[in-house]
Amino acid sequence: MSEDPRRLDLGPGEARRAMRLTDICRSPEGARDRQLQRGEAVSAHAARDGWMQVTAGRDGYTGWVLSDDLHKAPATTHRVAVRATHAYPEPNMKTRELASYGFGTELAVVDERHKFFETDAGFVPKAHLRPLDRPFSDPVTVAQLFFGTPYLWGGNSVFGLDCSGITQIACLACGLPCPGDSDMQEAELGQPTEDLRHGDLIFWKGHVAWVVDEQTILHANAHHMAVAYEPLGPAIARIEAQGDGKPTARKRL
CATH class of the missing domain: 2.30.30.40 (SH3 Domains)
Incomplete structure (x- = not known):
């Protein structure tokens, strides 16, 4: 090979x-x-x-x-843990922001103020950051932060995601190693399962979706051109009807 x-x-x-x-x-x-x-x-x-x-x-x-x-930059200590945040030149939300950052952006905290962390990118609200060594526990909860995010081929951020991007960003936020593309994810993530429950992954050739519950998936897809919820049964039928086949794997992390 x-x-x-x-x-x-x-x-x-x-x-x-x-x-x-x-x-x-x-x-x-x-x-x-x-x-x-x-x-x-x-x-x-x-x-x-x-x-x-x-x-x-x-x-x-x-x-x-x-x-x-x-x-070349210092080691990061925190990640943005909300959908998006702003960095300011001083610890004052009324000042003009320096930049905007989406979930998963990594920053180095160098000092702490009352409601802000001073970082290598500016002052960021403390409530918007989470230490890298304190991962989330549920990747589906993370993935749901991206509901409505526009579809972007190869995207890995709140500004645009594809199916493997939303899978990876949710897994990494929970401390779960995850490759970047859906074929590698199918090969390397989890164990096969017949039934589906919250937190499982369902794969098609070139596509992957999070299972929210037995009846619902969440995925970045070109049909909606966004991260969207979709009933599982109709999604399986729609994807097969458009020529992309039946699911190829169901995996439990």
Whole structure:
């Protein structure tokens, strides 16, 4: 079997972090495969014409990122734990914000004020951050934060997600290792199950959905062009009718 180019073993590289939400592309100037959120760690291996070949620390995913979107930065300590937040130049919500960040963005907290953490990106409301060493317990609850988020092929953030993106971001927030693409997720996540319950995953060829309950799934899909709830039975029938076949696996994490 040929080596999967998404997970090349490139050996040790220079540690860097994403400065902003940025695309992981299959080649310089190539198509987006996945995304890095601000603060995520990578190992940089090669440089070419303003691009760097990197391996993502979260899952070993390999691709090319714009060099200007990476920098050497301190280790992160917290993640944004709400749908979105703002960073301010001082601990005052009435000042003009410096930037907006979505769920899963990683920040380094350097000081604490009454209602704000001072971070390497500015002052962020304390209620919006959660320590990296305090994971969530239910990935479906995390996934539900993204209801209505627009569909984006290769997306990994609140600004746009695809089916494997919402699976990965929910798993990682709960401390569960998770690869980046749905075929790898089907191969590596969980154990097969016949019945379905809250927290299971159901797979089709090239697609994956969270099971909310026995009758309902939540998934980022091109039919709705958004993260949407859908009745399980009609979803299975619709996906088969559009030519994408029957479910290929049901997995319990």
